[in-house]
Amino acid sequence: MPDEPAIGKSVFLNVPYDKEYAPLFTALIAGLVALGRIPRCALEAQSEGKSRLQHIHGLLASCGSSIHDLSRVTLSGSLNVPRFNMPFELGMAFALAQSTSHRIFTFEEKERRIDASLSDMKAFDPIIHGGTTEGILGGLLDCFDSPGGAPPLRRLTSMAKRLALVAAKAQREFRREEPFKRAIFLQLCEAAVTEATRRRLIAK
Amino acid sequence: MEHTKHVAPPATATEMRRLLGITGEEMAAARRLLRLTAGKDEIRSSRAAVVAKSTARATKQAPGKRGAPRSARTRTTRS
Numbered sequence: 001m002p003d004e005p006a007i008g009k010s011v012f013l014n015v016p017y018d019k020e021y022a023p024l025f026t027a028l029i030a031g032l033v034a035l036g037r038i039p040r041c042a043l044e045a046q047s048e049g050k051s052r053l054q055h056i057h058g059l060l061a062s063c064g065s066s067i068h069d070l071s072r073v074t075l076s077g078s079l080n081v082p083r084f085n086m087p088f089e090l091g092m093a094f095a096l097a098q099s100t101s102h103r104i105f106t107f108e109e110k111e112r113r114i115d116a117s118l119s120d121m122k123a124f125d126p127i128i129h130g131g132t133t134e135g136i137l138g139g140l141l142d143c144f145d146s147p148g149g150a151p152p153l154r155r156l157t158s159m160a161k162r163l164a165l166v167a168a169k170a171q172r173e174f175r176r177e178e179p180f181k182r183a184i185f186l187q188l189c190e191a192a193v194t195e196a197t198r199r200r201l202i203a204k
Numbered sequence: 205m206e207h208t209k210h211v212a213p214p215a216t217a218t219e220m221r222r223l224l225g226i227t228g229e230e231m232a233a234a235r236r237l238l239r240l241t242a243g244k245d246e247i248r249s250s251r252a253a254v255v256a257k258s259t260a261r262a263t264k265q266a267p268g269k270r271g272a273p274r275s276a277r278t279r280t281t282r283s
Binding site: 162 | 209210211212213214215216217218219220221223224225226230231233234235237238240241
C-alpha cells in the first residue's frame with residue numbers, strides 16, 4: 001500500500017475502453033500528469049475474475065480520488081447489452097468513500113442523461129465533457145487543484161496534443177487501434193511525466 | 205458537496221514513476237516515442253523558420269519587389 005501523500009495524489013480512472021473514447025483517455029492521462037496527479041486504472045490489473053476485482057479494489061483504495069465516466073449507457077458489443085463494469089466500480093468507490101477521504105468525480109458526455117441512467121448519483125453533479133478533449137481537460141480543472149494553483153487550460157491542451165501523437169505512434173507499434181493495453185498505458189504515463197517535467201509543470 | 209476541488213500538492217516525476225512501477229525499459233520506449241513524434245514538429249517548425257528567413261532575406265535584398273517592407277520598397281539604393 002502506498003504512503004498517505006501518494007494516495008492523495010493518485011486518481012483512479014473508471015472509463016470506457018473503446019475506440020471512440022481513446023483520445024479522451026489520452027487527454028485524461030496528459031491532464032492529470034500536468035496537474036501533478038498520478039493516473040491509475042484497471043489496465044494495471046492483469047488477472048481475471050475474482051482476483052481482478054480484488055486488484056481493482058486495491059487500486060481504488062490506493063487512490064485519493066476517482067473519475068467515473070458514465071457516458072456508455074447504451075447497448076453495445078455483439079450481444080447488444082449495456083456495460084455494467086463502470087457503474088459497478090463506481091459503487092465500489094462510493095462504498096470506499098463512506099469510510100475514507102476518497103473523493104468521487106462523475107463525468108458524462110451528455111447533460112442530464114445521468115438523471116435517467118443513474119439517478120442515485122444526481123447529487124454528485126457530473127462534469128459534462130461533450131465527448132471532447134477540451135471538455136475532459138476543463139473537467140479536470142474543475143475537479144483538481146494544488147496549493148500553488150493549477151496550470152491554465154491551454155497548457156493542458158498543448159500537453160494532450162503532444163501525448164496524442166505519442167499514443168498514435170505507440171498504437172501503431174503495438175498494432176492496436178486503441179491505447180487500452182497495460183504496456184501502452186505505462187508508456188503514455190512515462191511520456192506524459194517526461195513532457196510535464198520538460199515543460200516545468202511538475203518537479204523532477 | 206462533490207463540486208469542491210480535490211486539492212493536493214503535485215506529485216514529482218520520481219513519485220509518479222515509483223508509484224506506477226515504470227521500468228527502465230518503459231522509460232526508454234517512451235523517450236523514443238517522444239523523440240520520434242517530436243521530430244515531425246521540429247522539422248515542420250525548422251522548415252517554416254528557413255522559409256521565413258529566406259523570405260525576409262529576399263525582400264531585404266530586392267527592395268521594390270512585391271512583398272518587401274514599405275521601408276525597403278521606398279528606400280533609394282546607393283550605387
